[in-house]
Amino acid sequence: MISLLHDVTEFGKNRAAMLGLLVICLLIIIALLAEVISPYDPTKIILEDKLQAPSSDHIMGTDHLGRDVLSRIIYGSRVTFQFSIIVVAITAIIGITVGIVSGYYGGVVDEILMRFVDILLAFPGIILALVVIGTLGPGINNTILAISFVGWLSYARVTRGSTLSIKEKEFIESARSIGSGNIYIIYKHIYPNVLYPNIVLATLHMGSVILTVAALGFLGLGAQPPIPEWGTMLNEGKEFLRVCPWLSIFPGLMIMITVLAFNFIGDGLRDALDPRMKEVVIK
């Protein structure tokens, strides 16, 4: 408890991280309240209103099909967060499980799992994602699958490393000596201790997932129209970049702000949870 309080205070002292947290909280609120705060229907096409510059009616202007850009940005934040949280959750669960199993049991299991991770790590992530989407076709679900396919590797690596060092600690030895089973030790002792580095990793991972989702959307492989996704909006705005730059500037800014905020939080968490500066939690 004291340790947690210490972490929170440390984190609170980091101004950039707090700014990041504030931005993300704000964005989450916007995403949750999209129906309430969005001024227009984000998918309603009114061709007569196309390509209007930002004005009091449409604060961020309208796109090439007369849809309100602000409403699309607001709904876009929902799509982006949903996307990224699902991907990070899937990858973290797979990665942590593989990492703990690999690190705890060692031997042949470790060899097989880690060589498999090595093989996947040798591929550039985005290329592998493109292959997956190329085979399964574009769309939200396939994008989640594609990004998750390679996203869990770093969690597995980090978790395995931590597990290796923790399992040599004396408290594990004593747990074993009083007859605790493997599953119990993993759940009660290993898992809580590998969680901290993974939280840092997950926060930083959020940023990169948002970027990958936007990149795939920009390439036309992610969310399919008319779903308002920031990367897809960038792609649609590209055709009109010269005449109506706001079509690309606003989604671009949103991607930048969100990724930056997550990275600030991640940095702050890393500093606050630095294992070298704190004691191992013993439960």
Place this chain on the structure above:
Amino acid sequence: MKKIKMNINSIGMWIVLVTIVGLVAFSGCTDQEEIDTEKTDTEKIEIEQKLVIAEPWGISGVDPAKEGGTLNNFLVLDTLTVMEPDFSLVPGLAKSWELIDNTTWRIYLKDNIKFHDNTGLTADDVTYSFERNMEINPTIRRDLGIKSIEKIDDYTIDITTEKPDAAIPAALSYAKAVIYSKNSVESNGIIIKPIGTGPFKFEKYNKATDILELSKYEDHWNGAPKLDTVLIQGGVGEASTRELAIEKGEVDFTTEPPLGSTEILKGNPEFNVMIHPLCQGYKLNFGNLSKAPYDDIKVRKAIAYAVDKESIVEHILYERGEISNGMGFVPGIEWRNNDLTGYPYDPQKSKQLLKEAGWEDTDNDGILDKDGKAFKMTLYTWPQRPALPPLAETVQSQFKEIGIDAEVRIMDWSAIKEHLNEWGAIRVSGGSTCMRIPDPSYYLERHFYSEGTSNSYGYKNEEVDLLLDEGRSTFDKEKRYDIYREVQEIVVADVADVYIAYHNLAVVTKSSVKGYVPNPSAHDYRINPDIYIEK
């Protein structure tokens, strides 16, 4: 320790901000400098009579039997007959042709034609080219409808067809029915340096960079062209890349800039923007006409009435399109049935038709249903033509008005095929050049003959098949007019597809480029020997 960390974080933020401001502030300056240096290059090009073209499609090789007509479009290889920009047929390498019996056409060649290697053109080269093209690429044989080709004397050949075929003289102008010298063929049977008879000589082709280089042929039978060299950069697929290339002065000629940039380019005196009709268009192709729900003509009609063509042309295609009357032939083509009116936008009628077909919203969720099945379908389209994705999205929203829940999927053209058998799938397509062979049989047979090569949607009407057979073997032009107009009437009444708009091509050249003549028969454009660079 922590304090230092914090400062690093704030320094990081400042660096990011300063970089962004810097990038925005200085990007303009760099552009200006680049334009200035490019100007001197432009002057050099003007003196050189050199035309540099950025071509949207890839060139993909120079073997005439395998490539898709590029060498004919860029005037390296000639055809026996030639289609003029007004779709009329004039002599090319052939000086005349006649029908000697129902299935044999006799072609008389000009005797003063020389290949780029200075050898004379004879009947041997013609028969050789045809036989080689049709052997390597069997679809050319099918497109041309030729059974065999035979030399009679040095300047006369006979073309035999399976059935009487009125379209042969027109088919001989097909960009894939090109004539080249036997000397073009390497010892291993392939062609890497085609030797033709056109106004431009093939110089070299770099497969890695996809650049084709041509030079003036001084001894061309019809006089030398005005340009000294033509350089074609193939595969510039991205519209904005082509726009930047012409703005920076890297190229002199390109097509299809982004839809949103037409006005900017038109307002710039350095460029000349021509928007002219092509015999191509945008349409909806039903995935499968023999399966539900599109086996019901009422549903097809409802779909045709649900599309607001006028607003699509005005707001999505801008000047790059014109409303269609339901048929693929653009106004001006003599074969076009001008009496057709197509299906004007009428959502009420559309709903009525769907109701008659049994589609009603019984559960009040805004989506029509029938026997417990909701009308949910997918619109497939591809991104290479910039107007297609917004067009699909607009159709999707117009379908919503009549209670059809459509999803849009944008994927590679070739990948769409596998999905067309899904329930209710529709392909939002663009292209289908209607006059690559200036005969109505080319477009109508491809799309509406039960075994037509582009009839992927399974349209089958025995009456149409019979009429198409009859039209092909009828030699009286007036009778052919009647037959083909009737075919058009039937396929529009059958709603075999939903034609939305014709495609107008935007050609952007530097204002120093003179003499380009739009050719609506081409896919998408053809250069001509009279193009020159004004000093």
